[in-house]
Amino acid sequence: MIKYTLTCNNGHQFESWFSNSDSFEKLKEKGHLECAVCSSREIEKSLMAPRITSNNSKKKETLISAQSALEKEIKALKKRIKKTATDVGENFPTEARAMHYGEKEEKPIIGRTTLEEAKDLAEEGIPFAPLPWNDDKVN
Numbered sequence: 148m149i150k151y152t153l154t155c156n157n158g159h160q161f162e163s164w165f166s167n168s169d170s171f172e173k174l175k176e177k178g179h180l181e182c183a184v185c186s187s188r189e190i191e192k193s194l195m196a197p198r199i200t201s202n203n204s205k206k207k208e209t210l211i212s213a214q215s216a217l218e219k220e221i222k223a224l225k226k227r228i229k230k231t232a233t234d235v236g237e238n239f240p241t242e243a244r245a246m247h248y249g250e251k252e253e254k255p256i257i258g259r260t261t262l263e264e265a266k267d268l269a270e271e272g273i274p275f276a277p278l279p280w281n282d283d284k285v286n
Contacts, residue, residue, distance in 0.1 A: 149165050149193055150163070150164050151164075153180070154191055155182035156189035157185050161183045161184070171192060177188060184215070221279055221280060228257065228278070232254075232255035232257045233254060233255070233256050237258065237260075238258060239257075239275075240268060242256050243268060245269070247272075257278065265277075
C-alpha cells in the first residue's frame with residue numbers, strides 16, 4: 148500500500164491510500180478521485196517527502212492537519228444545526244410540507260430526501276436548503 152498526499156485544483160490537500168503506484172493514475176483517468184472538501188475531480192499528487200520522526204514530543208501541525216477557515220465554519224455550522232434542529236430522517240418531505248401548509252408547528256428540521264422529492268418541494272414553493280456535508284457515516 149502507498150499513501151499519497153493529494154491536492155485538488157482549489158488547493159485543498161488530503162491523503163489517500165492506493166494499492167500500488169499505478170492505482171492513482173487509473174483512478175484519476177476514470178474520474179474516481181474527488182476532493183474531500185469541495186468535490187473537485189481535478190486531483191494531482193503533491194510533492195512528498197519521507198516521514199521522519201523525531202524525539203520531540205510536541206506535535207507539529209502540518210498542512211494536512213490544519214483546517215482551512217471554510218472547513219472550520221462548516222464544522223461550526225454542522226454542530227449548531229445538529230444542536231438546534233430535529234432530524235426527521237427519511238420523513239423530511241412529509242414534515243416540511245406539513246409545516247409549510249400549517250398542519251404542524253414550524254421548527255428547524257434536517258433529514259434526507261431524493262432529488263425527485265427535492266424538486267417537488269421546490270416546485271411547491273417549500274423553502275429548504277441542502278447541507279454542505281455528507282452523512283457522518285459516509286467516508
